[in-house]
Amino acid sequence: MNEWADSWSKMNVKDYLRKYGDEFKPDNGISRKKWEKQRYVRLKKEFINVKIDQFTVAFVECNLAHVSFDQIYESPNYKDHTRKTLALKLIKGQWKIIEEKTIKKY
Secondary structure, eight states: OHHHHHHHHTTOHHHHHHTBOTTOOOTTSOOHHHHHHHHHHHTOSSOOEEEEEEEEEEEEETTEEEEEEEEEEEETTEEEEEEEEEEEEEETTEEEEEEEEEEEEO
């Protein structure tokens, strides 16, 4: 999770996208390809700070986990504080995000 937030904060889109598994589908109904193109645009800012806190991890199976956390996001013209849950799956020895949900905005 820290590597994911770090990639996002460093605006390293390729590394950020590598954290997502092939089966990940964006929550807003757009195609994966369009979502990836949006990431390249949205991660081009003067700066991005992403901090995560208050982790809880629940293993559903030995290769599937749900991680909930507080996310604090800041960029030049936008800030938010949300509670998120990610489903992570162990794929070829690496944990990949397969589902992402925002639970609550503070």
